[in-house]
Amino acid sequence: MGDSLIEYYPWEDRFSDHEVYNLGRAGETVEGLLYRLSEIVNNLPSPDCLFIMTGINNVAMEDMEFFSSYEVLLNRLKDAYPSSRIYIHSLLPVRIDFIDNSLIRTVNERLRVLAESFHVQYIDLYSLFSDEKGEPVEG
Template sequence: MIKLLMLGDSLVEWGNWPKHLPDVFVINRGLAGEMTEELAARLVDEMEDCPDPDAVLVQSGTNNLLMGYMFVPAIFSTMMQRMRLFYPEVPLILCSLMPMPAVPSHEIEQINRELHQVADSINECTFLDLVQPFHEQCLPITHPGFLADQVHLSTRGYQVWGRSIALCLDQLFPDRG
């Protein structure tokens, strides 16, 4: 079973990962309300607490965007470089921001382009684009991906994210089945 360290905000914290990733041992280190710079501040402690994951997934930036704080891709670049130094052989997964209805799509697209560039600049770092799966598999009326607050994920949203993570892990670990 793959050991996946998941770092992020409430979207990570509130996930029912045993249900959505049943073949993965998830170390859930999400903190509701956390901004990216706060994740960066606790990153070393998190890595020291989990010295041997098989993969690390990062999902952050939602709260920065919602609070109107400047989104700084340099924070992600520094975090991912720090993770690469601490975990030289461990695959890193950097998630895109999800297409939240509460935020204009052009803002999410711009940030995701920058996150993709960060992932491309780090060895063995995969950018996990969640926009396309959400657009394809979540329908606003019958299968909404988000709760009424237009930020937090519905059960359907977690199903889509879980499947996307599982597919990514299948590519990174083809012999895991």
């Protein structure tokens, strides 16, 4: 669940041996995901795993107050799916003039701490998609 990076990736093809529900929405913010969470919970069977990648659209809108909404999101997911494993993905590095990747690294550190405090897994994708300077790799 998350934004366009989730929505437009062919998860069903990549993990064809699993039942995959792609809950990504282009342009979605953390608050947008939280807003539609009741609908998701009402329609989604209890998954083994939940993967979350959201927040970059908040960063793009200079909205750095989304962490409290992220906490509410995690609390509701843990309540709705107590046996599901929850994974928070880091934000990816970007090539967008008005977003500094140092800010994304700061956000990712806060997401890592948030994951730790909620006893969920944090997946650091940023490091896999950035060079030694922290900028996006080519290709």
